[in-house]
Amino acid sequence: xxxxxxxxxxxxxxxxxxxxxxxxxxxxxxxxxxxxxxxxxxxxxxxxxxxxxxxx
Amino acid sequence: xxxxxxxxxxxxxxxxxxxxxxxxxxxxxxxxxxxxxxxxxxxxxxxxxxxxxxxxxxxxxxxxxxxxxxxxxxxxxxxxxxxxxxxxxxxxxxxxxxxxxxxxxxxxxxxxxxxxxxxxxxxxxxxxxxxxxxxxxxxxxxxxxxxxxxxxxxxxxxxxxxxxxxxxxxxxxxxxxxxxxxxxxxxxxxxxxxxxxxxxxxxxxxxxxxxxxxxxx
Numbered sequence: 302x303x304x305x306x307x308x309x310x311x312x313x314x315x316x317x318x319x320x321x322x323x324x325x326x327x328x329x330x331x332x333x334x335x336x337x338x339x340x341x342x343x344x345x346x347x348x349x350x351x352x353x354x355x356x357x
Numbered sequence: 358x359x360x361x362x363x364x365x366x367x368x369x370x371x372x373x374x375x376x377x378x379x380x381x382x383x384x385x386x387x388x389x390x391x392x393x394x395x396x397x398x399x400x401x402x403x404x405x406x407x408x409x410x411x412x413x414x415x416x417x418x419x420x421x422x423x424x425x426x427x428x429x430x431x432x433x434x435x436x437x438x439x440x441x442x443x444x445x446x447x448x449x450x451x452x453x454x455x456x457x458x459x460x461x462x463x464x465x466x467x468x469x470x471x472x473x474x475x476x477x478x479x480x481x482x483x484x485x486x487x488x489x490x491x492x493x494x495x496x497x498x499x500x501x502x503x504x505x506x507x508x509x510x511x512x513x514x515x516x517x518x519x520x521x522x523x524x525x526x527x528x529x530x531x532x533x534x535x536x537x538x539x540x541x542x543x544x545x546x547x548x549x550x551x552x553x554x555x556x557x558x559x560x561x562x563x564x565x566x567x568x569x570x571x572x573x574x
Contacts, residue, residue: 302536303496304472
């Protein structure tokens with residue numbers, strides 16, 4: 302019986318959070334109030350994958 | 358009790374006993390729960406190892422207790438106990454896993470395994486529980502959040518035992534693992550996992566909506 306990493310949820314505040322797939326594929330989703338310091342288009346460009354976002 | 362420094366309290370599966378781990382006295386206290394709900398006299402036993410911390414029961418009443426060994430590096434361990442005539446009876450003493458500052462334990466729904474979090478080094482360990490309640494280490498690093506990083510604290514399994522979640526309050530993270538099969542993550546998979554962990558589409562206490570229907574392509 303193994304533990305296979307699925308994802309990591311990171312909260313900067315209770316309202317600001319992101320989900321990162323454990324395979325290293327990059328940020329898969331985050332709350333709309335995630336700090337502007339890491340714009341979604343930059344994340345998408347870095348990971349090469351579409352970035353999904355949903356609002357509170 | 359002065360200086361008990363309790364870590365966890367919980368009922369046995371049949372509700373007939375309350376168990377309290379006491380880090381300050383290296384002991385485990387129990388109370389019989391009477392039919393009217395009142396507690397009987399306390400019973401104290403010495404923990405198999407120092408700093409008894411978190412624990413979990415199997416459905417049959419085997420108790421798995423983590424032992425932090427006073428935060429000594431590489432000394433984390435767990436022991437098992439069975440209930441005999443209303444008292445805890447040691448079954449397996451202090452099975453070390455080589456990790457540090459073990460904290461909490463959960464038992465899989467089939468009662469065959471216990472997962473423990475090791476606060477000091479980011480590892481989740483897996484112990485096997487035999488039918489007679491004896492305990493053995495199967496994998497000290499069954500899961501690694503960030504190797505060597507502190508922070509893993511409490512944990513829980515989904516009701517079907519397929520997913521394990523561990524909170525790292527120090528860094529504001531929740532780690533999710535798939536148990537027992539190679540994970541194939543998908544958006545709908547995340548949605549299902551979220552709904553199991555946080556029933557409903559709104560997790561009011563965290564102010565978070567976590568539902569696959571919220572994804573937008």
